[in-house]
Amino acid sequence: MNALTAISPASPDLATAWFCDVIAAERNALSSFLHGSFAAVAETVALLARQERPIVLLGVGKSGHVAAKLAATFSSLGTAALFVNAAEAAHGDLGAVESGSVVIILSNSGSTDEIVRIVPPLKARGCTLVGIIGRSESPLARAVDHLIPAEVAREADHIGMAPTSSTTLHLAIGDALAVAVSRTRGFTREDFLRHHPAGLLGRQMIPVASFMREGDDLPKLAPSASFVDLLTMMSSKRMGAACVVDKDGRLLGLVVDGDVRRHVQANCAVHTATAGEIMQPSPRVIGIEANVGDALLIQSAGSAGWLVLPVVDGAGRLRGMLHANDLLQG
Known part of the structure; x- marks a missing residue:
């Protein structure tokens, strides 16, 4: 019997x-x-923020995995970075490190042989070394130009040996550096989206005009429209909503399915009701120049989000309407 299968849960x-x-x-x-x-x-x-060459993150073992993740985070936040596995560096991968680069070294022990032996070649290339090191009196800690001590009292596992607390701390320090450098460089949300052209992140840079319903597909009517006309408009355009506009096309309000139900439940005389009486005045809107990311920010800011969102120009005229499903599909 396998020893593990004999262990009671x-x-x-x-x-x-x-x-x-x-x-x-x-x-x-x-x-x-x-x-x-x-x-x-x-x-x-400050050192990292002024770099023009890619920053190099160096580690081996579990620290190598953390370094690889941090290289991706720096790059994602606008600071070019690459990961070099210290075990492979002495066998040719050191060629990826440009002379004069900044190298961030991650090590818990500070005495990892694979890293210690490539410190002299790195210094010979004029590299500046930044250390995220677990032991401040270690060889690596003494060798780096800038040291961020990252000592932990104990690892989090039950035998106190697996890299757990140490890797979590090193990861957090690296993330903090990446964000601080990004903010120093003035990296913006728009910059971030340009670095992520695929999937939902990429779509956030697309103007809302590319997704909005407009023209004959746009459910809109006058405030004097009857209850029947309102229902017909909402049903025919299949958005579950209708915009109420004045004679100049300026948005006055929005009617959604819930507004209709509440009006009926209130025992109001539906045969005399108008769109202007049922509408929500001053609904949430988005500008015609906005992008999908702006629309999603409005979605996350509201307690209930939105299913439909009118799109208006600078004069408040209705130009289109967004449906949340159109933004999130695909």
């Missing part, structure tokens, strides 16, 4: 306690770091 309460112990240990590692010294942070951020 832990009770639900015990398994949950073990799970929470790990989260708490990693939280404590982050909290302890926040109470430490940040003497090297401002100088490091």
